[in-house]
Structure formats: structure tokens, C-alpha cells
Amino acid sequence: MPLATPLDRLDEPSCPTTHGTVAPDRVALAEGVLGATLALRHAGVQRVNLRWRLVGADGAPVHAVLGGISATRHVAAARDGEPDGWWQDQVGPGRVFDIARVRVLSFDWIGRDGTLDAPLDTRDQADALAVLLDHLGIARLASIVGSSYGAMVGLAFAERHPALVERLVAISGADRADPYAAAWRSLQRRVLDLGRDGPEAVALARQFAMLSYRTPEEFAERFDAEPTWDGDRLRCAAQDYLDAAGSRFAAVFSPIAFRRLSESIDRHRIDPARIATPTTVIAIEQDRLVPLDDLRRLARGLGGPARLAVLSSRYGHDAFLKEPAAIARLLRVALDTPLHATRQDSAA
Amino acid sequence: MPLATPLDRLDEPSCPTTHGTVAPDRVALAEGVLGATLALRHAGVQRVNLRWRLVGADGAPVHAVLGGISATRHVAAARDGEPDGWWQDQVGPGRVFDIARVRVLSFDWIGRDGTLDAPLDTRDQADALAVLLDHLGIARLASIVGSSYGAMVGLAFAERHPALVERLVAISGADRADPYAAAWRSLQRRVLDLGRDGPEAVALARQFAMLSYRTPEEFAERFDAEPTWDGDRLRCAAQDYLDAAGSRFAAVFSPIAFRRLSESIDRHRIDPARIATPTTVIAIEQDRLVPLDDLRRLARGLGGPARLAVLSSRYGHDAFLKEPAAIARLLRVALDTPLHATRQDSAA
Incomplete structure (x- = not known):
């Protein structure tokens, strides 16, 4: 997954500036x-x-x-x-x-x-x-x-x-961008709008994106269990996986970054x-x-x-x-x- | 489209009852x-x-x-x-x-x-x-x-x-239900939750559903134009089509019906x-x-x-x-x- 590692955060430097380090033992x-x-x-x-x-x-x-x-x-x-x-x-x-x-x-x-x-x-x-x-x-x-x-x-x-x-x-x-994929992303951005850029909206938009990153073949192998009830809501077998990934993403990714980079894919020619x-x-x-x-x-x-x-x-x-x-x-x-x-x- | 015709509404009858008519000219x-x-x-x-x-x-x-x-x-x-x-x-x-x-x-x-x-x-x-x-x-x-x-x-x-x-x-x-399609529907129901069952949520959930009903091949033929700006939001070429269909649907379809019938597909075995x-x-x-x-x-x-x-x-x-x-x-x-x-x- 793109977010396999935590995003390390740099302190904002005064601009322009650079700072660098060299690891003496292994590699520059x-x-x-x-x-x-x-x-x-x-x-x-x-x-x-x-x-x-x-x-x-x-x-x-x-x-x-x-x-x-x-x-x-x-x-x-x-x-x-x-x-x-x-x-x-x-x-x-x-x-x-x-x-x-x-x-x-x-x-x-x-x-x-x-x-x-x-x-x-x-x-x-x-x-x-x-x-x-x-x-x-x-x-x-x-x-x-x-x-x-x-x-x-x-x-x-x-x-x-x-x-x-x-x-x-x-x-x-x-x-x-492929027109169908562009429509898919466009609807993800609508999810951000619908949820006023809140973390639930970011997580849900990401979950839709994840479906586009993966395939029915993988889901058929991994998530063939029967759905379960979570109170009054039906949970599909993939929901735990999607929820965890969505939350992890929403914790570190800004809705503004999501929207602007997503748009950028669709503008790409x-x-x-x-x-x-x-x-x-x-x-x-x-x-x-x-x-x-x-x-x-x-x-x-x-x-x-x-x-x-x-x-x-x-x-x-x-x-x-x-x-x-x-x-x-x-x-x-x-x-x-x-x-x-x-x-x-x-x-x- | 499933909604090609307006949904005609029957008045609630007292139950149980039936009423019927026969068209004399063409067909019963x-x-x-x-x-x-x-x-x-x-x-x-x-x-x-x-x-x-x-x-x-x-x-x-x-x-x-x-x-x-x-x-x-x-x-x-x-x-x-x-x-x-x-x-x-x-x-x-x-x-x-x-x-x-x-x-x-x-x-x-x-x-x-x-x-x-x-x-x-x-x-x-x-x-x-x-x-x-x-x-x-x-x-x-x-x-x-x-x-x-x-x-x-x-x-x-x-x-x-x-x-x-x-x-x-x-x-x-x-x-x-196919597990991938079930995940897709599950996220549509989350859109209803995120938008508190409002008409915008119903329309957006329906738009995601529509993507699953159609194909990239069709979108590539119909919606290959460049995206446009709508104020500060990028609009993909398919957005007009999706918006119109989503609004039409939200005007006549209840979020409760959407959720319960969608769940019913995912429970089907x-x-x-x-x-x-x-x-x-x-x-x-x-x-x-x-x-x-x-x-x-x-x-x-x-x-x-x-x-x-x-x-x-x-x-x-x-x-x-x-x-x-x-x-x-x-x-x-x-x-x-x-x-x-x-x-x-x-x-x-």
C-alpha cells in the first residue's frame, strides 16, 4: 500500500534552504x-x-x-x-x-x-x-x-x-486519464464535498479509490465470507479491511491534497x-x-x-x-x- | 435505465384489497x-x-x-x-x-x-x-x-x-453476490450514512452504482472530452450525465429503499x-x-x-x-x- 510507512513530517524550514545528512556506515x-x-x-x-x-x-x-x-x-x-x-x-x-x-x-x-x-x-x-x-x-x-x-x-x-x-x-x-476512471475519481471528490472534507469523508473517498486499485479476483479470494450485521447496518466481508485502510489514510492525508492531486490526474494530457x-x-x-x-x-x-x-x-x-x-x-x-x-x- | 419511466404512485389502499381494470380495446x-x-x-x-x-x-x-x-x-x-x-x-x-x-x-x-x-x-x-x-x-x-x-x-x-x-x-x-461488487455496494450505503440520507447522498450513491452498471468501453466512447472547471471544482466529461441521472433517481427513490434493497443483494445466497x-x-x-x-x-x-x-x-x-x-x-x-x-x- 502507498501508506505502508508512516509519513514522516519535516518541520517547515525557512526558505530557501536545504539540509542533508550522510550515513557513514552504509550509504550516502x-x-x-x-x-x-x-x-x-x-x-x-x-x-x-x-x-x-x-x-x-x-x-x-x-x-x-x-x-x-x-x-x-x-x-x-x-x-x-x-x-x-x-x-x-x-x-x-x-x-x-x-x-x-x-x-x-x-x-x-x-x-x-x-x-x-x-x-x-x-x-x-x-x-x-x-x-x-x-x-x-x-x-x-x-x-x-x-x-x-x-x-x-x-x-x-x-x-x-x-x-x-x-x-x-x-x-x-x-x-x-481514462474517462471511466476519471468519473470514478470525480465521484470520490464528491464524497469529500458531501462530508465537508471531514475525516470520515476522506476515509470513504479513499475506500472507493482502493476498489479501483484492486480487482474482483483478489476480493473473491480474500473476502468471500457472508456479510454480518453491525447493529442495523450490513457489513460486507471486505469492510474491516476497507475501514482500517480508510482510517489510516484519513489520519495522515489532507482532503485538500486528495482533491488537488486527484484533479491533477484527470487534467493530465x-x-x-x-x-x-x-x-x-x-x-x-x-x-x-x-x-x-x-x-x-x-x-x-x-x-x-x-x-x-x-x-x-x-x-x-x-x-x-x-x-x-x-x-x-x-x-x-x-x-x-x-x-x-x-x-x-x-x-x- | 431502470428509471426511464416516471414511477407512478398508487394511493395507499385499505388492506387487504385489490382493484383491477380491463382495457377493452387492446389487451386485458x-x-x-x-x-x-x-x-x-x-x-x-x-x-x-x-x-x-x-x-x-x-x-x-x-x-x-x-x-x-x-x-x-x-x-x-x-x-x-x-x-x-x-x-x-x-x-x-x-x-x-x-x-x-x-x-x-x-x-x-x-x-x-x-x-x-x-x-x-x-x-x-x-x-x-x-x-x-x-x-x-x-x-x-x-x-x-x-x-x-x-x-x-x-x-x-x-x-x-x-x-x-x-x-x-x-x-x-x-x-x-460477488465480494467485490458487495464492497462497492457497501460503500454506496456509506455514502447514504455520510450524507444522512439526504437527496445529495442518494444521488451520489446512485452515481457510484451507475459506474458499476456500465463499462469503461462505453465511457471511453461517450465521455472522452477534457474536464472543465465548475468554479473551483473539476468536472469530468461524464459528470453532466451522472448528475442528471443521480438527481432523477433521488427525486423518486427513498434512501431507505436503496439501503434495504442494496443490503438484500449482498445477503443473497x-x-x-x-x-x-x-x-x-x-x-x-x-x-x-x-x-x-x-x-x-x-x-x-x-x-x-x-x-x-x-x-x-x-x-x-x-x-x-x-x-x-x-x-x-x-x-x-x-x-x-x-x-x-x-x-x-x-x-x-
């Missing part, structure tokens, strides 16, 4: 907050705090790893005592991102902390990443590996800043033909949020070398979190194999 | 309200008003036609000046149910008028139909043709009252092996609410002669309303062809 780790002025696409010039984290061997190639709307910069623990990150399975010794050989950069989405109540755009996030690279003195990313919202931001980045990235991996994110960066698109056959056909269309439309890999998973959209071994295999191919101008389809 | 029509005492499975002994309607030639075989939770007894207009019914396409001269040759019986679900705030069961609905047959002097139904909730009730009826029905057609309804009635199961390949696999399992598990027909439709669960020609073809086969003890699969 730097974290910071960059106060930046960005011209947002739909919200004018805004002062934002970019919270970033860079983990790995000094001077090694940098991969930007970007997750879903609830992901943070905390991709993986890099030192003893740190909590696991949201993609811990892919980062560490012997893993896809071996931080003895590469560096992993990530940042908290603009708007992620709920302090910016303004329309956001995936292109804003892409520009924020470009500003961050400039600040950190990173001339070029070895790759952007983005999942879900991160894939959309990666595509927007490749469209807007082609010189700054060598390779793109887009997992379960397309050039634009990039032109695949304008992307020349070698790109691997990874699609999940059972994804109910980002249909396979949408990712086929994306892969076919990309302007540069492109490859489509299709994974079958009962976890649907959440496969990037729940199928670490299969995703790792696809990532290794995506990051290690040269992509030629001819397009290839492969199935996992 | 009888309508009535039967005050009945029923022992409900989970709500004790209750006095209920069964609103029924019987259309067709006097003495002709009777088919019970049952629809979704929002359907009413008004299956089809039978006289000039009456509004169309929810299955008008299947009833009339030259149609599957030619009311010069057969009669069509239907009734409003127990709880449909919102006056009974108690747990309901598909077996209660089946028992209500049996009481109605007794009252009307109908010894045996030629068939029950049920869609969605109506299919579940038809299955419950065949299990409980096998002597009273010759043949069953179950369209998009299974022996039990029958044992297919106990059904000996010859049965045709009609499944829609793209149905997101009642997956094809569930209907395969149902058809395989039925105790009597059974046939499975699979229809491909971008309308998903709503195909029984939106694909009249294809459904009519399948219904003719289901009603006219003898079903042998060997089970058959067919695809449309």
Missing part, C-alpha cells in the same frame, strides 16, 4: 527542503517547498523514482532504524536499484502536504523535478521510473525536459508523439484504473523507441506495489536492455 | 394492491402491500418479469396513453412477450416504496410472489424472467417454490444444486457487477437442466435494458427451446 543519504518559486500551469506563481531525498553512492547515476499520489520521497530506508519506504522491495543490495551502484532521487508531490489549495498539473510536478535537479547539480537522470501518478509525471517530464532524462519507465500510467526518450511502458492486464488498451495506445504513439510489457496480476493497479518480483524482472529488462527504434511488445 | 390489464402478512427472514412478521400488475390475454400463460432494484411492476405500457415501462422493448405485438398470447405479471419489490425500514431478503421477495400467485389464482408460472435483482429473486423462487414455475431465465444475477427448474443463465461478458465467472459457476452448479448464454456488450450489467435486440434473441431461445438434462453453453 541526503534529504532536504528546497524553497522554490514555480509558475504553475493553472494556479499562477507559487512559492512551494520541495521535499526531496537522495539515497546512494556519491557520484553514481541518479534514477528518479516516483510513485502514486500518496507516495512520498521516502522510497526506501537507507540506514538502520529507518522505516521501510513505499518501494523498499526495489531498492537495496542485490535489488533493481542497488544503492551501492546507483542513486535514487524522489520528492514529495507539490500539494502533497495539503497546504496548497490550487489546481495542480502533472507538468507542474515535472517542472518541480527539473528545478530540483538544477539545485542538486544533477545534469541528467539515468532514468525516471514512475508508477501510477509517477508515470504520468515521468511522461510530462520527458515531454518538457527531454535533455534531462535518458530513459523512462512508465508503470500503470498513461498519456491521459500529454502528447506521446512529442516524447523521444526511450520508454518502457508496463501495463497490468487486470488494471481497472489504467486499462491495458490505454497503455497499448500510449506505447504505439510514443515518438521515440518504445516497448510495452504486460503483466498479469490479481492486484490490478496496485501490482507495482504488490508484485515486487515480477516488477523487478520487468524493471531490469527496462533499465538494462537497449531500446531500439523499433517497437516491441513483450508479455511477462 | 389488471392492477392491484394486495395487503399481505409475510414472515420475513430477518424482520419478523410484517404487513406489506404488494403492488402488482398483470397484462395480457385472459387465461393465457403467465410469465413473471422481474427487473433491477429500481424497477417497478410497470414492465410495459398496455394501453394507449400509458407511459412506456422499463422493459417495453420486450413486451408487445411481435415481441418476446406478445400480450395477445401471453400474460406478463410483475410487482413492486417489498421495500421498494421506502416504508419498510427492515432487513430484506431475496427469499422474502420470492415468497411475496408466491402469495401473489395464490391470490390471483395462478397455479403455475410459465416462466420467471428476471434481470439483475430479479434474477436473484427468480433463483430464490425456484429454490423455494419449485412447483410454481416451469422455467427460469436469470439475466445478470447469480446465486450470491441460494444453493444452485437445489434448483431443478430448467434454467437459462444469461451473462454479459463485460458485466463489472456480476462477473461472467460467477454465472458460469451458477450454470454449472444448477441441479436441473441448465444453459448458459454469453452476450458481449459495452453496456455491461445494463445490457438487459440497453441491448433489446440481442436480449430478445436470447430470450426466444430460452423460452421456446426445450432444455434437456444435459447442460449446454452458447455464445451470442
